[in-house]
Amino acid sequence: xxxxxxxxxxxxxxxxxxxxxxxxxxxxxxxxxxxxxxxxxxxxxxxxxxxxxxxxxxxxxxxxxxxxxxxxxxxxxxxxxxxxxxxxxxxxxxxxxxxxxxxxxxxxxxxxxxxxxxxxxxxxxxxxxxxxxxxxxxxxxxxxxxxxxxxxxxxxxxxxxxxxxxxxxxxxxxxxxxxxxxxxxxxxxxxxxxxxxxxxxxxxxxxxxxxxxxxxxxxxxxxxxxxxxxxxxxxxxxxxxxxxxxxxxxxxxxxxxxxxxxxxxxxxxxxxxxxxxxxxxxxxxxxxxxxxxxxxxxxxxxxxxxxxxxxxxxxxxxxxxxxxxxxxxxxxxxxxxxxxxxxxxxxxxxxxxxxxxxxxxxxxxxxxxxxxxxxxxxxxxxxxxxxxxxxxxxxxxxxxxxxxxxxxxxxxxxxxxxxxxxxxxxxxxxxxxxxxxxxxxxxxxxxxxxxxxxxxxxxxxxxxx
Ligand SMILES: [Zn+2]
Numbered sequence: 273x274x275x276x277x278x279x280x281x282x283x284x285x286x287x288x289x290x291x292x293x294x295x296x297x298x299x300x301x302x303x304x305x306x307x308x309x310x311x312x313x314x315x316x317x318x319x320x321x322x323x324x325x326x327x328x329x330x331x332x333x334x335x336x337x338x339x340x341x342x343x344x345x346x347x348x349x350x351x352x353x354x355x356x357x358x359x360x361x362x363x364x365x366x367x368x369x370x371x372x373x374x375x376x377x378x379x380x381x382x383x384x385x386x387x388x389x390x391x392x393x394x395x396x397x398x399x400x401x402x403x404x405x406x407x408x409x410x411x412x413x414x415x416x417x418x419x420x421x422x423x424x425x426x427x428x429x430x431x432x433x434x435x436x437x438x439x440x441x442x443x444x445x446x447x448x449x450x451x452x453x454x455x456x457x458x459x460x461x462x463x464x465x466x467x468x469x470x471x472x473x474x475x476x477x478x479x480x481x482x483x484x485x486x487x488x489x490x491x492x493x494x495x496x497x498x499x500x501x502x503x504x505x506x507x508x509x510x511x512x513x514x515x516x517x518x519x520x521x522x523x524x525x526x527x528x529x530x531x532x533x534x535x536x537x538x539x540x541x542x543x544x545x546x547x548x549x550x551x552x553x554x555x556x557x558x559x560x561x562x563x564x565x566x567x568x569x570x571x572x573x574x575x576x577x578x579x580x581x582x583x584x585x586x587x588x589x590x591x592x593x594x595x596x597x598x599x600x601x602x603x604x605x606x607x608x609x610x611x612x613x614x615x616x617x618x619x620x621x622x623x624x625x626x627x628x629x630x631x632x633x634x635x636x637x638x639x640x641x642x643x644x645x646x647x648x649x650x651x652x653x654x655x656x657x658x659x660x661x662x663x664x665x666x667x668x669x670x671x672x673x674x675x676x677x678x679x680x681x682x683x684x685x686x687x688x689x690x691x692x693x694x695x696x697x698x699x700x701x702x703x704x705x706x707x708x709x710x711x712x713x714x715x716x717x718x719x720x721x722x723x724x725x726x727x728x729x730x731x732x733x734x735x736x737x
Contacts, residue, residue: 273311274301275708277667280317282659284324285641293322295665298707303659317669320702323640324657325359325390325666326621327647330513330537330589333363334383338611339602343594343686346387347721352618352684354390354711354719357701359666360648360656360727361617362393364425366434369400373412377419381726388724389717390706391666393653395456397425398444399434406440410447420728422652423454423511428495429462429564438502445506452731454650455503456511459495459520460487460565469608481553483607484566492565493519500527500534509733511650512536514591516565518575525584533736535650537587538576540616540623541691546570550691559600560689562610563591577633586646588624590616594687615687619678621670626697629672636672644668652729665708674700674715684717 274296282291282303292307293300333349335342344352346363353361365380367373373396380394396416401409413424426441427434436444448455469486472478477485496512503510504527515521515536527534547567551558561567579585593613603610621643628634634642648657655664676697680690704712711719 273313275315276307276309276312277315277317277322277669278307278309280320280322280669282322283636283640284659285637285645287637293659293667295667295705295708298665300659300661300663300665302661315669315703319671319673321636321670321672322659323668323670324644324659325668325704325706326357326643327360327653327656328353328358328589328592328617328620329362329587329647329651330539330591331361331363331617332593332613335364335366335593337613338609340595340599340611342613343596343599346384346392347389348684348686349592349617350389350392350724351717351719354704354706355684355701355715355717356618357621357668357670357704358390358617359668359704359706360391360393360653362395362651364397365394366397367399372402373398373409373416377416377421386722389711389719389721390724391727392724393727393729394421395423395425396421397427397434399427399436401440401443406443410443413444413447413453414451417451417453417731420726422729422731423456424448425456425458427458428499429458429460429465431462431466435462441499442502442506445503445508449506449508452733452737454509454511454734456513457499459492459499459512461491461495465491473606473608478606479553480556480558480562480607480610481551483562483610484547484551487564487566489517489519489568492517493523496520497523497527500524500532503534504532509533509736510535511734514539514565515585516542517568517572521575521579521584528584533733535586535734537589538580538585539589539591540620541614542568543573543576544623544627545691546573556604559597559603559610560691561614562600562607562612563593563614564612577628580642581634581638586642586650588620588642590620592617594685596688614691615685616691618683618685619692622676622678622697622700623692625699630698649735652732653727654730656727665705667705668701669703670699671702672699674698674702676700
């Protein structure tokens with residue numbers, strides 16, 4: 273006896289078709305027309321789109337930052353993910369500069385232990401190399417891959433905390449190439465940005481607005497180019513995280529055209545929010561939108577949408593890193609101290625559907641590619657991202673006609689604000705299954721804390737090998 277999702281339209285990255293989907297235990301048993309309901313529990317998907325559970329490859333749950341910790345832990349964060357239609361997240365484990373990758377792994381596995389409501393995996397951020405010529409940490413990279421962590425994050429921003437220099441970046445890239453792993457890059461020139469930041473503070477420009485102005489699109493473009501060029505030299509596949517503007521996009525496309533194995537994501541916020549609309553420099557309230565890279569001028573949005581449509585950008589993630597306004601207040605009077613990050617894990621699909629599909633910028637198939645299938649392929653999640661026999665029964669039943677108003681008052685995320693407060697969107701997650709178990713029913717969370725399991729990923733050089 274299984275669960276039969278009947279009368280829906282199955283949407284994949286390639287096409288859409290009226291098909292029934294039979295879930296058996298934790299996996300999909302059959303995808304076909306007219307599967308007999310005899311002996312099965314039937315979920316009527318009439319009028320609904322049946323998609324693979326979505327994957328958010330960029331989240332920061334329970335993450336220490338600037339003297340505080342992101343507001344969502346693995347429980348609230350993955351509940352919010354589920355309600356938003358996301359059944360897998362990839363979070364970031366961060367190496368302390370004085371410590372090891374294994375220590376970071378232990379710390380993050382502990383944060384997630386028994387707490388996740390949907391499946392999760394980890395990227396490993398390398399911030400320092402230990403041993404002669406880095407030998408100890410480079411050896412640990414092999415151990416991470418063996419464990420199923422096949423992507424390594426490198427920060428080109430945040431000097432003295434997370435930032436790495438070019439020699440460390442190159443060494444990690446060489447090792448990643450050898451391991452067929454993927455390097456994920458936070459591409460901003462942190463050294464140049466820090467000079468501008470201190471100049472602004474010296475001029476008394478301390479409000480949230482100046483956080484955005486201090487981090488030039490050119491600093492992102494420079495680092496985007498440099499990291500891809502170094503990866504190309506090292507023979508490594510690279511994935512630029514949270515690409516936010518047209519100048520950085522031009523560098524990505526330039527290097528892609530030259531044959532570099534370079535992929536990139538953008539995030540929901542860069543597609544629909546802007547300096548002009550959200551942080552014109554009028555109030556402290558704009559601290560809601562202090563994240564890195566910052567919001568950009570509106571003129572960057574269309575090129576990002578175009579890049580999603582033409583394939584130069586492969587994924588839309590969130591960089592979900594939530595802080596309450598109380599936490600943001602740490603930076604009142606000094607934007608350097610505002611915890612960086614915004615809440616978005618719950619709203620990603622609503623925003624991408626409404627402003628992408630409803631607006632005619634992307635097709636439903638492209639939506640599935642950007643939110644589900646490409647993330648699984650790029651990050652080596654072989655059981656996820658497609659609806660096919662034998663794959664995990666992670667299923668999203670999407671109602672393209674539901675009208676929904678986004679509000680902090682009704683969200684699952686732990687923040688006391690929404691970046692999209694009062695926005696009306698059409699299209700919402702109705703039912704969600706995670707490995708065969710229903711975790712969302714009629715838009716409400718019905719899952720179990722602790723259901724989520726660690727996803728062991730394969731090393732496939734971002735699907736480019
Ligand atoms: Zn991030």
